[in-house]
Structure formats: C-alpha cells, structure tokens
C-alpha cells in the first residue's frame with residue numbers, strides 16, 4: 583500500500599515513533615492524518631505542524647477509540663490505515679524476579695500494549711471488511727519476537743500483541759485486510775531514556791525517522807513483519823531452530839548486563 587491520498591490514524595502520535603510516522607505520512611501525501619494521543623497538547627502540536635487533525639484519546643478506553651474513528655470518518659471519510667502504535671514501558675526493572683512488577687502495572691500493560699490493539703481493530707474492521715480493503719499496522723517490538731531482558735511484562739504483552747496481529751491476518755486476509763507488525767529494537771524516543779545501554783540497544787539505536795522509512799517500505803511491500811533492525815530476523819531464526827540454545831544465550835546476555 584502506498585500512503586499517498588490515504589486517510590490514516592496514528593495512536594501515540596504525539597511523540598517518538600508515532601510522531602515520525604505522522605510527519606512522514608503527511609510528507610508522502612496522505613489525504614488525512616489523525617494524531618491521537620493521551621497527550622492532547624502534543625497531539626494538537628503535531629497535527630498543527632503537518633496540517634492533520636489532533637485529538638485526545640486513551641487507547642485503553644474502547645469508547646475513546648470509537649470516538650476517534652467516528653470523528654475521522656466525519657472529517658476525512660473512511661480510514662485506510664490504522665496505526666495502533668501507542669504503547670508503554672515502565673522501565674523500572676523486575677527487582678530480580680520475573681514476577682516482581684505489581685498487579686496494577688501488569689494490568690496497565692495489558693490494557694495499553696494488548697487490549698488497545700483489539701479495540702482499534704474492532705472499531706475499524708466492519709467498515710474495512712465492507713469495503714473489501716483496509717490496513718492495520720500494529721507497533722509491537724522485537725521484544726515480542728525475542729524477549730526484553732529485565733522486563734517480563736513488556737515481553738509478555740508484546741508477544742500477545744503479535745499473536746493478535748497474526749490472528750487478524752489469518753482471519754481477515756481473505757477479506758482484503760492487510761496487517762503488519764512493526765518490531766524494532768532500540769529507537770531514540772522518550773521511552774528509551776535511561777535504557778540506551780540496555781541489551782536491547784546493543785545493535786544500535788535508530789532514529790524514529792529511520793523507523794518511519796522502514797514502515798513506508800514495509801507497507802509498500804505489504805509485509806507482515808517490519809523489522810527496522812534486520813538482525814532481528816537472524817535472532818528469530820536462531821530461536822526457532824534451537825530454543826534451549828537461544829535461552830542459554832539470553833541468560834548469558836542477562837548476566838553480562840547485570841554485572
């Protein structure tokens with residue numbers, strides 16, 4: 583899919599990867615870009631800069647996403663591409679145990695990193711299926727294919743997000759619905775602040791604009807997996823070819839970074 587002339591909604595569009603996507607989509611000639619974010623001021627500022635429409639939205643609240651879809655359709659017409667990109671990472675580690683994070687924080691992770699994708703897809707799918715076309719791009723993470731050393735909740739919720747995206751592709755591919763998951767490693771955004779020397783940043787930290795470039799190419803190729811860090815494919819291959827060996831390697835990496 584080429585984004586020119588398309589109507590696109592980006593959640594988490596006020597900052598980082600989402601902001602870079604909004605800017606790039608506008609440059610590529612999208613007909614309408616909607617910047618939806620919990621941070622209303624940030625969303626309005628990005629929208630103002632690119633001539634789009636900004637709005638406040640908490641992606642963990644289904645009614646908010648329905649409202650975003652309704653407003654977008656009224657303003658621009660049917661949505662061609664929904665970028666379900668907002669996500670959270672607490673970055674406060676595990677306190678030595680994979681179970682240490684509080685139940686409240688686990689719950690919030692599920693709501694924002696997983697359930698929001700379901701709400702977004704549910705809000706746009708009926709119209710897309712009726713039209714026989716539509717594209718869902720979900721920002722997950724390489725942590726959802728591999729693992730995030732030191733953060734069990736982030737790893738688990740990102741794996742779940744990828745599982746849901748696979749289900750969307752399998753269930754709705756024959757109805758003209760395209761699905762991609764964006765799985766970067768480290769990207770220089772506020773989310774990575776303080777984590778620049780973590781194992782996940784070992785292959786180099788990309789700029790959000792480089793990730794946006796990968797997204798444009800991935801959407802054009804209509805590829806399910808969009809991997810801005812190409813090494814991730816090799817790591818995935820190693821993981822599936824010998825899971826125990828891969829786990830051993832990850833334990834070594836964890837020891838190295840906890841020394």
Ligand SMILES: NC(=O)c1ccc[n+]([C@@H]2O[C@H](COP(=O)([O-])OP(=O)(O)OC[C@H]3O[C@@H](n4cnc5c(N)ncnc54)[C@H](O)[C@@H]3O)[C@@H](O)[C@H]2O)c1
Pocket residue numbers: 593594595596597598599600618619620621624639640641642667668669670671694721722723724765766767768769770771772773774
């Ligand atoms: N930065 C990285 O290294 C990295 C790596 C892999 C994946 N990701 C993923 O990329 C996505 C974007 O992250 P980023 O790095 O641009 O982070 P960021 O913190 O710069 O931006 C995230 C945006 O999402 C918004 N947001 C958070 N919770 C929200 C909610 N409930 N409703 C609506 N908006 C909400 C924030 O206000 C913020 O504007 C996330 O899903 C993240 O998990 C980031």
